[in-house]
Amino acid sequence: METKNYITSYCSIKSGKVNVNGKETYSDINLSSVDFIKSVYKQFQLNYPKFYKMDHLCKLAFVASDLLLKSNPIMQKYAPEDVSVIIANSASSLEIDTEHQNTISDKNNYFPSPAVFVYTLPNILIGEIAIRNCIKGENTFFIFDKFDADFMGSYINSLLNGSKAKCSLTGWVDFYENNYEAFLCTVEKEEGILNIEHNSEQLNKLYNN
Amino acid sequence: MKLESYIVADNIISPLGFTSSENFEQLKQKKTGVQRLETSELSSEPVCAALVDTQKLNSEFQKITANNIEKKDFTRLEKMVLLSIHDCLKQNSNIDITSKKTLIIFSTTKGNIDLLDPKQASEFDKKRVYLWETAKIIAQHFNNPNKPLIVSNACISGVLAIILGKRLLETNQYDTIIVSGVDILTHFVVSGFQSFKAISNEVAKPYDAKRDGISLGEGCGTIVMSSVIRHPSSDIIVSGGASSNDANHISGPSRTGDGLFLAIDKTLKESNVKASEVSYISGHGTATLYNDDMESLAITDAHLENVPMNSLKSYFGHTLGAAGIIESIIGIHSMLENTLIGTFNFNELGVTKPINIIKNTESANINNCLKTAAGFGGCNAAVFFQKVQNN
Numbered sequence: 001m002e003t004k005n006y007i008t009s010y011c012s013i014k015s016g017k018v019n020v021n022g023k024e025t026y027s028d029i030n031l032s033s034v035d036f037i038k039s040v041y042k043q044f045q046l047n048y049p050k051f052y053k054m055d056h057l058c059k060l061a062f063v064a065s066d067l068l069l070k071s072n073p074i075m076q077k078y079a080p081e082d083v084s085v086i087i088a089n090s091a092s093s094l095e096i097d098t099e100h101q102n103t104i105s106d107k108n109n110y111f112p113s114p115a116v117f118v119y120t121l122p123n124i125l126i127g128e129i130a131i132r133n134c135i136k137g138e139n140t141f142f143i144f145d146k147f148d149a150d151f152m153g154s155y156i157n158s159l160l161n162g163s164k165a166k167c168s169l170t171g172w173v174d175f176y177e178n179n180y181e182a183f184l185c186t187v188e189k190e191e192g193i194l195n196i197e198h199n200s201e202q203l204n205k206l207y208n209n
Numbered sequence: 210m211k212l213e214s215y216i217v218a219d220n221i222i223s224p225l226g227f228t229s230s231e232n233f234e235q236l237k238q239k240k241t242g243v244q245r246l247e248t249s250e251l252s253s254e255p256v257c258a259a260l261v262d263t264q265k266l267n268s269e270f271q272k273i274t275a276n277n278i279e280k281k282d283f284t285r286l287e288k289m290v291l292l293s294i295h296d297c298l299k300q301n302s303n304i305d306i307t308s309k310k311t312l313i314i315f316s317t318t319k320g321n322i323d324l325l326d327p328k329q330a331s332e333f334d335k336k337r338v339y340l341w342e343t344a345k346i347i348a349q350h351f352n353n354p355n356k357p358l359i360v361s362n363a364c365i366s367g368v369l370a371i372i373l374g375k376r377l378l379e380t381n382q383y384d385t386i387i388v389s390g391v392d393i394l395t396h397f398v399v400s401g402f403q404s405f406k407a408i409s410n411e412v413a414k415p416y417d418a419k420r421d422g423i424s425l426g427e428g429c430g431t432i433v434m435s436s437v438i439r440h441p442s443s444d445i446i447v448s449g450g451a452s453s454n455d456a457n458h459i460s461g462p463s464r465t466g467d468g469l470f471l472a473i474d475k476t477l478k479e480s481n482v483k484a485s486e487v488s489y490i491s492g493h494g495t496a497t498l499y500n501d502d503m504e505s506l507a508i509t510d511a512h513l514e515n516v517p518m519n520s521l522k523s524y525f526g527h528t529l530g531a532a533g534i535i536e537s538i539i540g541i542h543s544m545l546e547n548t549l550i551g552t553f554n555f556n557e558l559g560v561t562k563p564i565n566i567i568k569n570t571e572s573a574n575i576n577n578c579l580k581t582a583a584g585f586g587g588c589n590a591a592v593f594f595q596k597v598q599n600n
Contacts, residue, residue, distance in 0.1 A: 080456065081471050092320075092340055092361055097397070101325045104400045107253065117401035118460045118585060121318060123362040127586030130454040136471060139454045139588055140369055143359040145341040151358070158380055164451070 003161045008192030009072035010171075010185035010206050013040065013064050019209065020071050021194060033180045037063055044070075053115065054128060055096040057175040061087070061125035062132065064173065064182035072186050074167050075133050084138035084165035085126045086156060087184075091176035092122045092143055125173060137165050147172045147183070149203035156187050157198060172207065183207045212436040214375040214447040216594070217385075218297035218304060219538045222289045223428035223525055224259045227269055228296055232535075233542045236550045237570055241524050243412045243424045251399040257412055258394055259426030259526035261289065283346070284321050284333060286393045289429035290347050294389055297431050298351075303438040304385060306351045312383045313357040315344040316370035316390035317530040320361075323395045347389075355383075364493070364584030365452060366390060367430065367533025368592050372450030374434045375592075384437045390534035391429040398529070399425060405460075407497060413527075415494035415520035415552055416501050416566045418559025423495045426526020430534030432541075443545055444597040448577075449479030455587035462499050462583055466506030469581060469589040473511045476579070476591040484512040488575045489549060491540040493582045494520020495527055500583060505560035507589075513579070519567045523553035533582045533590070540578035541594055549573050 012019045016029035016036055026043050028036060034056055040063045041051055051062055069075070074083060096119040103112045118124065123141035130139065138159060144151070152170060159165045171184035185206065187198045196202050220228060224242030225235040235242075242259035251258065263285065270288045273295045283291065294313075298304055305311060320340045323329050336342045344357040360370045367390040374386035392398075402408050402425060409422035434447060453475070455468035463469070477484065490513060492504055501520075508514055521536050528535055543550060551570040558566055577595040 081453065081475075085454070090339065090341065094325075094338060097319075097322060097325060100401060101397060104396060105327060110253075112400045112404040114401075114405045114460070117404055120397075120401065121361070121363045121585055123584075123586040123588060124459050126362075127454065127459045127588065130456040130587060131459070134456045136454050136456050136468060138452050139362070139586075140360060140373070140452065141362045143340040143344075143361050144356075145339070145345075148356075154380075154382075155376075158376060162376070162379075164376075 005157055005160050005187050005189055005198040006191050007196040007198045007202060008186045008188045008194060009068055011064050011068040012209065013060065013182040014180065018067065020067055033178045048132065055119035057093060057095055057173065058119060058125045058128045060175050060180055060182050061173040062128055064184045065129045065169065068184050068186065069133060074186055078167050080134050080136035082137055082166040083135045084159055084168045085129055085135055086140050086168060086170045087126055088142035088144050088152065088172055089122060089174035090145055091174055093120050095176050096120055147207050149200040149207065153198065153200040153203050160187065160189060212379050212381060214378045214434045214436060215439055216432060216445045216541055217435045217438045217440045218300040218433040219541060220293045220296040220431045221428065221535050221538055222261065222293045223535065224261050225524065227292065229538050229542060233539060236524055236539065237548065239551065239553055239570065241412055241553050242426065243523065243526050251394055251396055252403065256399060257409060257424050259424065260394055261427055284337065286321055286391055287343060287346060290389050290391050291350055293429040293431040294351065294387060297433050301438065301441065304433055306353050306387065309354050310383050311353060311385040311387065312355050312377065313348050313353055314370045314374055314386060314388045315347065315357050315359045316366040316388065316534060318361060318363060318366060318392055319398060322397050323393065326396065363586050363588055364529055364532060365582040365588045365590040366530040368580060368582040368590040369452055371432060371447060371534065371537060371592050372590065375447040375450060378434060378436045385433065385435040387431065387433050388534060389429065389431040390531040392427060392529040392531050394425060394427040409496065412554050413496035413523045414554045415496040415522055416558060416560050417555050418557045420496040420498065420501060420559065422497055424522065424526040426528045428525060428528045428531050428535055430531050430538050432534055432538060445541055445544060445594055446597055448593050448595045449476045450592035451475035452588060452590040457587055459587060460585055462503040466503045466510060468587060469504065469507035469583055470510045472589045472591040473507060473581060476593050480593040480595065482593065487513055487516045487577060487579050489543060489578045490516050490518035491536050491578055491580045492518050492520045494522050496522060502561040505562040505564045508564050509562040514562065514564050517549050517565050517567045519550055519552040533580065537580045537592065540580055544575045544578055544594065544596060547572055547575050
């Protein structure tokens with residue numbers, strides 16, 4: 001039985017631009033990747049002191065998810081265990097992995113740190129989003145060479161249709177060697193105000209926008 | 210009709226052996242793979258860890274590639290995966306890895322992370338540290354036509370990959386799923402856990418009053434699941450599974466166990482099983498103070514405190530992305546042999562709530578097995594295996 005699900009909000013952050021639900025809400029194309037992400041945090045006054053402890057990948061995931069859920073406060077509608085967070089990227093945590101590696105490569109300058117090492121797993125960004133929003137449902141981090149709308153679309157639909165989740169926060173968050181890209185969306189069973197069906201075609205369209 | 214997920218082949222590559230049976234035999238004899246390494250490339254100080262012998266790995270690998278015309282170099286990690294999948298294919302000739310209906314799911318936390326080390330990097334292309342590149346090379350080696358799925362979700366990766374395999378079989382997009390989990394011991398990982406002061410100076414003591422940290426390990430586990438093929442001599446299915454997040458802390462387990470409880474509760478409900486019907490729990494049991502306490506709370510909340518439970522981390526060490534799969538395979542073999550494996554190095558219970566930790570290996574009727582896992586990022590997962598009663 002095919003049941004339709006809907007993309008009820010989306011947020012993308014790339015190339016110095018923030019786009020929420022199809023509207024460009026902020027841009028500054030002159031900043032470096034890290035500075036741009038910090039400027040988004042300040043611009044929207046996200047006010048979350050833990051932000052400064054996070055690695056670049058989590059910072060990016062944090063600002064994208066916060067702007068997304070500000071536009072669509074799903075946690076007011078769903079129980080914590082009914083919301084899933086399913087996110088993917090290409091570079092895993094290689095950005096901070098390289099940083100950790102640099103702390104251990106030289107025996108005479110050896111300084112591994114738990115504050116760095118803890119971020120050497122890509123799913124930590126799911127943990128950060130879960131903590132911020134009190135989300136306790138299904139969570140999985142996937143790795144693909146590029147955004148795979150076919151798999152993500154059908155897997156999220158199967159979670160919602162199979163009653164594994166009532167709502168899903170999903171998408172792509174990648175950060176490596178100064179390249180960054182975030183695209184997150186919420187998927188629900190009701191149309192919402194956007195009325196965009198959740199399928200691979202629509203995901204690709206919004207992701208490439 | 211619901212499509213079931215049958216276990217049709219399995220393999221473990223670890224310091225204890227290169228097949229599941231070899232590993233299970235060693236466990237029955239209470240032999241651990243964890244050793245104190247006085248000197249190693251892993252650490253400037255002595256460290257307890259379960260290391261696969263590289264010479265043995267290379268010689269076993271040579272056997273499976275001897276007739277291969279295409280001479281390609283593989284990393285240490287890739288060799289483990291190729292050997293592991295190869296053994297599964299040998300066990301069950303009905304598995305067609307070249308079929309469009311067969312998918313490989315790859316579970317790992319760090320993949321070829323050793324290639325980030327400038328001393329190792331020169332031998333391989335830089336691209337090889339990307340997990341999708343590693344997975345692609347594995348799929349190509351077996352002429353599998355599908356793009357492999359990769360799960361990288363800390364220490365629950367392996368359990369998640371099995372759950373995912375079951376869910377994909379149910380959609381009928383694939384009829385056979387090969388789930389392979391692997392992680393290797395590296396200076397990268399050891400130095401990180403040392404910085405956390407999380408590694409015990411001795412072999413880990415799960416759930417014990419004197420536990421003081423983890424032992425790390427390496428290895429590969431592969432489970433082949435299918436909706437159309439059967440195991441030649443057994444009928445075990447994956448009947449449920451779920452994951453959850455504590456939403457509490459990125460590096461510390463929940464103080465209440467509510468996240469793990471949620472995953473267990475959803476898993477048993479999906480499997481249509483009551484707590485009183487559970488035969489055996491293969492716990493996460495890392496032997497850190499907080500993890501084992503947390504598990505005892507979740508297990509008690511789920512009314513499973515009397516169910517025999519063990520941790521295998523003192524045999525294999527913590528094999529990270531492989532752990533959920535290796536430990537599930539031991540659970541499956543425990544069911545097949547009706548044998549509960551005693552927890553190595555466990556003497557006196559020392560967790561918040563009394564739970565039933567198996568001390569000595571013993572016979573028992575085991576109809577099913579609940580496998581649990583928890584990891585950094587606040588994630589938890591559970592999966593349930595059941596014997597199918599034949600008509």
